[in-house]
Every structure is written in structure tokens, then in C-alpha cells.
Amino acid sequence: MCLAIPGKILEIYERDGTLMSKVDFGGVQQEVCLATTPEALVGQYVIVHAGFALNLLSTEEAEETLRLLKELEDSNQADENLDEGK
Amino acid sequence: MEICGGQTHALLQYGIDQLLPPEITLIHGPGCPVCVTSLEAIETALQIAAQPGVIFTTFGDMLRVPGNHQDLFSARANGADVRVIYSPMDAVALAQAEPERQVVFFAIGFETTVPAIAASILHAERNHITNLSILPANVLVPPAIHAILSSPENRVNGFLAAGHVCAVMGYWEYEPIAAQYHTPIVVTGFEPVDLARGIYQTVRQLEEGRFEVENAYSRAVTREGNRMAQALINRVFEPVDRQWRGIGLIPRSGLGLRAAYRSFDALERFPVAFNTLVESPLCIAGQVLRGVATPHDCPAFSRECTPSSPLGAPMVSSEGACAAYYRYQRVKP
Numbered sequence: 285m286c287l288a289i290p291g292k293i294l295e296i297y298e299r300d301g302t303l304m305s306k307v308d309f310g311g312v313q314q315e316v317c318l319a320t321t322p323e324a325l326v327g328q329y330v331i332v333h334a335g336f337a338l339n340l341l342s343t344e345e346a347e348e349t350l351r352l353l354k355e356l357e358d359s360n361q362a363d364e365n366l367d368e369g370k
Numbered sequence: 371m372e373i374c375g376g377q378t379h380a381l382l383q384y385g386i387d388q389l390l391p392p393e394i395t396l397i398h399g400p401g402c403p404v405c406v407t408s409l410e411a412i413e414t415a416l417q418i419a420a421q422p423g424v425i426f427t428t429f430g431d432m433l434r435v436p437g438n439h440q441d442l443f444s445a446r447a448n449g450a451d452v453r454v455i456y457s458p459m460d461a462v463a464l465a466q467a468e469p470e471r472q473v474v475f476f477a478i479g480f481e482t483t484v485p486a487i488a489a490s491i492l493h494a495e496r497n498h499i500t501n502l503s504i505l506p507a508n509v510l511v512p513p514a515i516h517a518i519l520s521s522p523e524n525r526v527n528g529f530l531a532a533g534h535v536c537a538v539m540g541y542w543e544y545e546p547i548a549a550q551y552h553t554p555i556v557v558t559g560f561e562p563v564d565l566a567r568g569i570y571q572t573v574r575q576l577e578e579g580r581f582e583v584e585n586a587y588s589r590a591v592t593r594e595g596n597r598m599a600q601a602l603i604n605r606v607f608e609p610v611d612r613q614w615r616g617i618g619l620i621p622r623s624g625l626g627l628r629a630a631y632r633s634f635d636a637l638e639r640f641p642v643a644f645n646t647l648v649e650s651p652l653c654i655a656g657q658v659l660r661g662v663a664t665p666h667d668c669p670a671f672s673r674e675c676t677p678s679s680p681l682g683a684p685m686v687s688s689e690g691a692c693a694a695y696y697r698y699q700r701v702k703p
Contacts, residue, residue, distance in 0.1 A: 286401070286482040286534045286689075287376050287560065288590075302493045317459060319489040320538075320599035331537060331590050334429075334479075335457025336486040339537045339596050345589035352563060 288333035290341050291316070293326050307332060371518070371661055372568075373511060374532035375402030375689025376560055382698040384562040386569075394573065397525070397661040400514055400617060401532055402689040403479045404431045405659055405682075408613040409647045411507045412437040415476050417642040418505065419450040424640075425468065427461045428476040430454040434686045438647050458490035458504075465494065465502035474636045477504040482534045484508050484625060485599035488606040491627075491634050503636040506626050509612055511535050512543050513623035519551040523662050528572040530558040530565070533587040540595025544583045552581045559587035606631050615683060616656030655682035658691050665695040672696055 291307040296318065298304065303318040307330065314335070318324050321337040330337035372378055378398045381387050387396050400406050416437050419426035426442070433443040433454065446452040451471075455461055458475055465473040477487050487504065494502045511532060518524055531544060536557045548555045554575035558568025567586045575582060585591055603625070612624025627635050649655075652670040657663035665671050665684070675681040677693055684690030694700075 286374055286403075286480055286532055288482065288534045288537070300493065301496050302489070317457075317486070317489060319493075320485050320596055320602060322598065331534070333482050333534060334486045335459050336489065338482065338485070338534060338599070339590055342589045348589070352567065356563065356566075 286333065288331045288338055290329050290331050292329055293324055296324070296326055305337070307337075371397040371399045371526040371528070372530040372558070372565075373399040373401040373515070374530075374535070375399075375405070375687065375691065375694075377401075377530060377532065377558065377565060378691050379689060379694045379697075380560050380562065381565055382694045382700060384565075386562060386565055387700075390569070394569070398658070398664070398691040398694075399518070399529075399661060400614065400659045401480065401511070402659075402684060402687050402691070403483070403509065404429075404435050404687045405655065405684045405690050406509060406614040406617065407432070407435065407478050407507050407683070408615050409437065409649065410613060410644075411505065412441075413644045413647060414637070414642045415442060415505055416440065416445050417644070418474055418636055418640045419445050419452050420448075421472075421640055423470075423472055424451065425464060425471050425473045426450060426452045426476070427455045427464065427473060428452065429478065431687045431689075432476055432478060434680060435683045436650070436680060436686075438644070458487045459493070462490050462494050462499060462502060465499050466497070469501055471501065472639070473502050474640075475502070475504045476507065478507045480509055480511055480532070480535050481539045481603070482532075482537070484603050484607065485538055485596070488602040491606050491631055492602070494634070495631075500633075503634050503639055504627075505636040506607075506624070507612075508607070508625040509614065510609070510623050510625065511539075512547060513620050514614070514617075515544070515547055515555075517617065517620045517623075518661065519547070519553060521660070523660070526553070526661060528553060528576055529555045530568045530572065531555050531583075533557060533559040533564070533591060536585075536587070536591045536595065538596050538599045540593050541583050541585060541591065542593055542595075548581050548583050554581045555583045557583070557585045557587050557591050559590065614659075616659040650681040653682035655684050655692070658684055665692040666700070668692070
């Protein structure tokens with residue numbers, strides 16, 4: 285229920301007085317309501333749940349997590365290398 | 371304890387629970403909205419759905435949750451117009467498209483889902499849509515943490531707070547809880563690396579004797595959260611006491627419509643009445659939801675109770691602990 289998926293805003297428009305957008309989720313496009321993230325700009329990433337953007341995603345923070353993931357992979361690789369006597 | 375059922379599923383899916391040393395046990399929390407939706411709410415939903423002229427809309431997970439004698443799926447088989455929607459905005463669009471019908475939305479979910487429901491009600495109000503109402507069953511996380519930590523049966527030493535609830539609400543509400551119960555709380559995301567990071571920070575706090583609120587999901591969560599979303603929630607909803615299935619009444623743990631929006635309350639439009647409600651005597655869902663038992667402890671697990679024939683809600687939902695154990699084959703050693 286609380287799963288939310290990050291997507292990139294392609295287009296912002298208004299419908300019947302509510303701020304809406306078209307968001308790309310890795311090739312699949314969906315209409316997403318921006319009522320609670322009116323500051324969002326085209327090209328930014330939002331985290332989307334039940335057709336609504338919960339929040340903007342911080343690119344720097346996302347990159348920090350990816351860096352940690354990479355570090356984990358590297359240390360696993362080092363462990364494996366050690367196990368194999370490389 | 372991971373609060374969120376989505377995290378329970380991710381932990382089991384990636385086998386993170388099996389990688390941990392024996393000193394660390396993950397206790398699965400009550401963060402599965404369909405699991406904690408009370409039997410009364412489900413019976414009310416069934417009665418409203420059965421009324422002529424009603425289109426009853428719900429998130430898909432709710433269809434198979436057992437009520438007293440039937441579920442929404444069987445109500446649909448018996449002729450009720452029950453429709454699965456992705457967003458509460460879909461219910462608004464449906465009400466616009468079918469003005470002669472009454473469209474009812476089953477408003478379940480934690481703080482993550484509530485801004486969408488509040489915004490949909492405001493959108494309906496702005497566009498003078500009067501044939502839409504909601505059956506309010508939303509619940510809040512902090513009162514549930516209070517209930518778990520103040521219970522004499524509590525064995526939780528630290529919490530992974532639900533990342534997307536915190537994306538909306540921030541984590542300032544958790545700071546007094548961590549301080550009061552001397553229990554670390556770490557805001558945690560849903561990817562394996564996020565979960566590992568949340569567990570690591572919780573364990574580090576326990577080893578260092580600290581009990582703070584830390585944010586291990588900072589790409590989506592700030593301390594303040596989304597203030598605009600919080601303002602929308604507060605405009606439309608107010609805290610009310612709510613019955614949690616398997617847990618009981620938790621004071622001010624639910625959201626009801628404020629007086630100004632009560633015309634959107636399905637309970638004001640549709641009279642309902644039911645006799646005594648009875649849970650399956652075999653099912654231990656309440657203990658699983660309170661974190662005092664695992665699905666393994668249930669004699670009915672994967673025997674009388676399976677996802678295709680569930681006795682309790684945690685076996686139904688894509689966030690229920692029993693469904694996760696069943697799906698990822700956590701069989702009793």
C-alpha cells in the first residue's frame with residue numbers, strides 16, 4: 285500500500301483547477317497529481333503513490349545511496365576475491 | 371520492528387532476514403492497512419456495496435479480505451458493482467462520468483495515502499461533484515508505535531520507520547516517542563540497500579546506547595516532511611479513535627472527516643446495521659500484527675489458510691506478513 289515509485293516529470297498542466305503532470309517511470313507514462321508538490325518542475329524526479337506525488341526526490345541524496353550500494357558491491361567483490369585466493 | 375508491510379515483503383524477498391546474525395530478529399509490524407482495517411469497516415463496506423445504484427471503489431488488496439461471512443470479491447460475484455481503482459482521483463472521475471450513480475471510495479491506508487484522498491475530496495468539492503463519498507478507515511503510525519511500546523508484551527528494541535509515511539509526515543513526530551521509550555527509530559526506505567542501512571543504523575544506536583530518530587532515507591524524507599500535504603490532511607481530516615483489527619481500539623489513531631467535509635462521509639448517506647461479528651477461531655492474525663507471534667506459530671498457516679483461501683487479512687495482502695512467509699517459503703525449520 286505504501287509503495288511509491290520514483291518517476292521523472294515530462295509535462296505539467298492544470299485540469300479542472302488541479303495541478304497535474306505526465307510522469308515517466310522508466311518508459312511507462314502515467315498521469316500524476318501535483319497538488320502537494322506545486323513547486324515541482326519539468327525534469328525533476330517525484331516519488332509517486334496512488335497517482336499523487338508525495339515529495340520531490342533529492343538527486344544528490346539518491347546518488348549518495350547509489351554510492352553506498354557501489355561500495356557494498358566492491359567490498360563483496362573484495363571478499364569473493366579473497367575467498368578465491370586472488 | 372519494521373512497521374511497514376511493504377518493508378516486510380522486501381526483507382523476505384531479498385532474504386535479508388536470513389543474512390542477519392542470530393542476535394538480530396526482525397519483528398513484523400502492523401503496517402499493512404488492509405490487515406488492520408476493522409471487521410466492522412469491512413462489513414460496512416459490504417453493506418454499502420450491496421445497495422442499488424452504488425459503485426463501490428477500492429484498492430485491489432481489499433477485495434479478498436475476509437469479512438464475517440464474505441468478502442468484496444464475493445459481493446461482486448453476487449451482483450454488487452465493486453471496482454478496483456489505482457488512485458482516489460479515479461473515483462472522482464467515475465463520479466463525474468456517472469452522475470446518476472453514487473460512487474463510494476473505501477478510504478484505507480496510512481499517512482502515505484491520505485493526502486491523495488484529501489486532494490480528491492477537495493477536487494470533488496471544487497467541481498461540485500456531489501455523488502461521491504468515502505468510507506473513512508485511514509490510520510496513523512505514531513499512535514500504533516505508542517500502543518506497541520507501552521504494551522506489557524512488547525519485545526521491540528528498535529524501529530525501522532516507514533519511509534513513505536515519513537516522506538509525507540516527516541519524522542519530527544517520532545522524536546518524543548524515541549525519547550519517551552528509550553527506543554531508536556530509523557527512517558528507512560524500501561530497496562535492499564535502504565533496508566540494510568536502516569538496520570545498520572538501528573543496531574549501531576543500540577550498541578552505542580543511543581535512542582534517537584535518524585534518517586536513512588534522506589533522498590525522499592526530510593524532518594519536516596511535505597508541509598503542503600500535511601496541511602491538506604488537516605484541512606479535510608481530524609484525528610479520531612479507531613479500532614484496529616487484531617489489536618483493538620487505539621485512541622486518536624484514525625482520521626475522520628471534519629464537519630465541513632462530512633457531506634462526503636458514506637456513513638452519513640447509507641444506513642448500515644449488523645449483528646455480532648466473529649473472527650475465525652483458528653486465525654492468530656492479531657498476534658502477528660502485534661509482533662508477538664510469527665506466521666509460523668499459526669497452526670492454520672499454509673494448511674487451512676492460504677492466499678487463495680485466506681482466514682485472516684495478513685494472508686491476503688501484498689503487505690501482510692503471512693502472505694510474505696507463504697510467498698517466499700519461510701517454512702518452519
